[in-house]
Amino acid sequence: MKASQYNFIFNDIIENTDKTVLYNSRTGALAVLEPEYYKQFCELTNNGLAINNDTYLKNLIECGYIVEDNMNEKAYVKVNLLKNRFESSNLMLTIAPTMACNFRCVYCFEKDQYHNKTMSEETAQSIVNFVKTNASKLDTLNVTWYGGEPLIAMKQIVRISEDFLEICKENNIQYTASVITNGYLLNKEKVQTLISCGVNDIQVTVDGPKEVHDLRRPLVSGRGTFDVIMNNLKQIKGMIKIFMRINTDQDNWLNLHEIVGFLKENSLLENVIPYLGLVTPTNGKYEGTKCLTDEMYSKFNLKFMSENDIPISYIYPAPKGNYCSADKYNSFVIDPLGHLYKCWSDIGIIEQCVGIINEDTSVKWNTELLGCYLLYDPTEDEKCSDCKYLPVCLGGCPHNRMADFNICEQYRYNLQEYITECTKVLLAGQLTENKKEVSESC
Known part of the structure; x- marks a missing residue:
C-alpha cells in the first residue's frame, strides 16, 4: 500500500504536544496520532513495513490515508465528480x-x-x-x-x-x-x-x-x-x-x-x-x-x-x-x-x-x-490536475472560471489554520457534520 496523494500532515499545530494531525482532502478525514502511531504510519508509507495493529490499519484504510498501490486517486475524484x-x-x-x-x-x-x-x-x-x-x-x-x-x-x-x-x-x-x-x-x-x-x-x-x-x-x-x-x-x-x-x-x-x-x-x-x-x-x-x-x-x-x-x-x-x-x-x-x-x-x-x-x-x-458549465474537467486542467486541494475545490466557482477570475478555494491560502481550529473542536468532542449548503447569493 502507499500514502494517499491527498494527505496533509501537520506536526506542530497542537500546542504542548508531540502529536501529529492527518487530514485527507479526498475523504475529508481528520485524525490525531500519538507519536508511536505516526511512526508506524511513516514506516509503512516510506519503507513498506507492515502494521501489525489490525484496527489501526483498518482505520487508516477507511479514512483514505493509505490506498492500494494500483489505485488511481485522481481517477476516483473524476468518477465521483x-x-x-x-x-x-x-x-x-x-x-x-x-x-x-x-x-x-x-x-x-x-x-x-x-x-x-x-x-x-x-x-x-x-x-x-x-x-x-x-x-x-x-x-x-x-x-x-x-x-x-x-x-x-x-x-x-x-x-x-x-x-x-x-x-x-x-x-x-x-x-x-x-x-x-x-x-x-x-x-x-x-x-x-x-x-x-x-x-x-x-x-x-x-x-x-x-x-x-x-x-x-x-x-x-x-x-x-x-x-x-x-x-x-x-x-x-x-x-x-x-x-x-x-x-x-x-x-x-x-x-x-x-x-x-x-x-x-x-x-x-x-x-x-x-x-x-x-x-x-x-x-x-x-x-x-x-x-x-x-x-x-x-x-x-x-x-x-x-x-x-x-x-x-x-x-x-x-x-x-x-x-x-x-x-x-x-x-x-x-x-x-x-x-x-x-x-x-x-x-x-x-x-x-x-x-x-x-x-x-x-x-x-x-x-x-x-x-x-457541465463539461469542464478539473482533473485534466493544467492548473488543477495535480493539486492536493482538488477534491475540496474541483476547479473552483464555474462563473468565476468562465469570467477568468481566480478560482482557488479559500483553504488553499491557510489550510493549516483551518485544520488547527477544527482539530481543537475535534479534541473537545464538538465537531459535527454540517450538511447545509450555504447560499452564495447576495
Whole structure:
C-alpha cells in the first residue's frame, strides 16, 4: 500500500504536544496520532513495513490515508465528480418569481435587471408542468425562492408551492425549499405561510451594525432597513432556521463583530446562524478595488468564525461531489419569464440563458453555454490536475472560471489554520457534520 496523494500532515499545530494531525482532502478525514502511531504510519508509507495493529490499519484504510498501490486517486475524484454532476434523480430549481426589489444595495449585480413584473400564471404553470413531466424520475425536489426580492411575489410562491407539494406527494418525492430574502418583509404572517409552503430555512442578509448596514442596503427611497429587519427576526424567533449572510468587503469588514454582539444581546444567536459572504465584482457591477482578495477573505473568515464561537463545521474543508448547482446537470435558475440559467449570477442576462421553458415543457437549449458549465474537467486542467486541494475545490466557482477570475478555494491560502481550529473542536468532542449548503447569493 502507499500514502494517499491527498494527505496533509501537520506536526506542530497542537500546542504542548508531540502529536501529529492527518487530514485527507479526498475523504475529508481528520485524525490525531500519538507519536508511536505516526511512526508506524511513516514506516509503512516510506519503507513498506507492515502494521501489525489490525484496527489501526483498518482505520487508516477507511479514512483514505493509505490506498492500494494500483489505485488511481485522481481517477476516483473524476468518477465521483461525473457521478454527482450528471445524477438526475434530484431536481434543483432556483426560482425568481419577480426581479422587482425594494432595496438598492450598493454592490448588487442585478441593478440592470430590476423591473416591476412578476411571474405570469402561464409561466408559473409551465414550471409546474416541467416538474410534473420529470416527476417519475425524481427522488427529491429542492427549490430556492430568489429574486429580486421574492417576498414581493408571495402569491406566486404560494401558487407554485401548492402544486409542487401535490406532485411530490403523488410521486413519493422528498421536497425541500428555502428562501433568500433581504428580510424587510419577513414578518410572522409571511413565515407561517412559507412554512406551509414547505420552506425549511431562510437566508437573510445583514451587512453589519445599523450605521453600516443602512448605508449599504437601503430601501429604494434611501431610508435605512436595519431596524425593521431586526424587529422581524425577533418576531419570528424560533419559528424557522435562519442563516444570516454578511456580505463582506473592505468597507465593512472591521465592523462585523458588532452584528454578532447585537444578536447575542437580543438572544437571537441561538436561532440565527451568521456567516460571511465575499463581495465580488460580479458582471462588472461593483468596484473591484473595494473587494477583499481571496487570501484576505480566507484569513478573515476563519478569524470571524473563531472569535464569535460560530460552529467551525460550517467551514470544514469537506470534499465535494460537484462544485455547486451551476455545474450540476439537473439544476436551473428560472427568471420570471421562464428563462433558464445555470448560475444565479447570470439571471436576467439573456446572453447567459441556457434555455427557456415553453408551455409544452419542451426546452430549446443553448448547448454551447451548457457545455461550458457541465463539461469542464478539473482533473485534466493544467492548473488543477495535480493539486492536493482538488477534491475540496474541483476547479473552483464555474462563473468565476468562465469570467477568468481566480478560482482557488479559500483553504488553499491557510489550510493549516483551518485544520488547527477544527482539530481543537475535534479534541473537545464538538465537531459535527454540517450538511447545509450555504447560499452564495447576495
